[in-house]
Amino acid sequence: MYKEDELLPLSSLQHMVFCPRQCALMFIEQVWDENRLTVEGRIFHERVHELGQETRGDVRISRGVFIRSLRLGIVGIADVIEFHHQTDSDIWHPFPVEYKRGKPKADDCDKVQLCAQAICLEEMLGVTIPAGALFYGQTRHRFDVAFDENLRLEAEETAIRAHDLIASGQTPPPVYEKRCESCSLISECLPKTIQKRRSVKTYLMRMLAEP
Ligand code: SF4
Incomplete structure (x- = not known):
């Protein structure tokens, strides 16, 4: 426990999966660089959080909810938590929904972030959460994610x-890949x-080391 x-x-966690x-x-x-995409993303999230709370039939919606897990050692704000009414047990079951400005990504970074939100809620509320959803603003598409x-x-x-990376205080060297083209940094x-520069340095060191 942290x-x-x-x-x-x-x-x-999302940044760790990405790179x-x-x-x-x-x-x-x-280091933090605001570019068009990060500004649009921030405004998108702020708009979601400003909508506050509401009830739509059997679904109660809470926005901008503080969450944390001492087991994972993380803290943050969940965009939206829907509480789905289970009529048989009269329990309102939490269902996290994360809003993203863009479109679905090739890696699992958004799913990992959403699952971490569910683990936070499970720890805070003492429940099991089998699934949540991701909503992408660019494609206007929402899909369920099973927390398997x-x-x-x-x-x-x-x-x-x-945690290990940040505690080490060591920034890993860059590896240029396709993902770099969509990286805000x-x-x-x-x-x-x-x-x-690193490959030139490695080459020179190798040459100098040769007898
Ligand atoms: S530019 Fe590429 S290597 Fe550098 S931080 Fe971004 S994704 Fe990682």
Whole structure:
């Protein structure tokens, strides 16, 4: 169990899955660059949170809900938690919904973040949450995500890796990949330039080491 002052932002898990270097730049080096996509994303989330609470039939909707897990060591704000009324037991069952400005991604970073939200709620409310949903603003599409064993394991391992990385204080070197083109920190990270410099340095060191 982590202590209150050891908790990491929930979003660090999403950045960790996307790229460990991005996670380190943000949470070790405190680098943050606002670009069009991050500004649009922030406004999108603020609009969701401003809508407050409402009830639609058998669904109660809470927005901008504070959540945390001492087991994962994370804290954050859930965009939307729907409470679905189970008529047989008269229980309002939590169902987290995460809003994303863009479109579904190739990796699991959004699913891991959503699953981590569910683990927070399970710990706070003493319930089991089998599924939640992701909503993407660009495609106006919402789809359910099952919190199966594999996804839960991925969320737990990602939390451990994020804690270890940030505690190490060491930012990993860049590895230029396709994902870099959609990274908000590409101009601070300079993956192509640093990678090239590193390979020249490695080459020179190898030459000098040869008899
Ligand atoms: S530019 Fe690429 S290597 Fe650098 S932080 Fe972003 S995704 Fe990671």
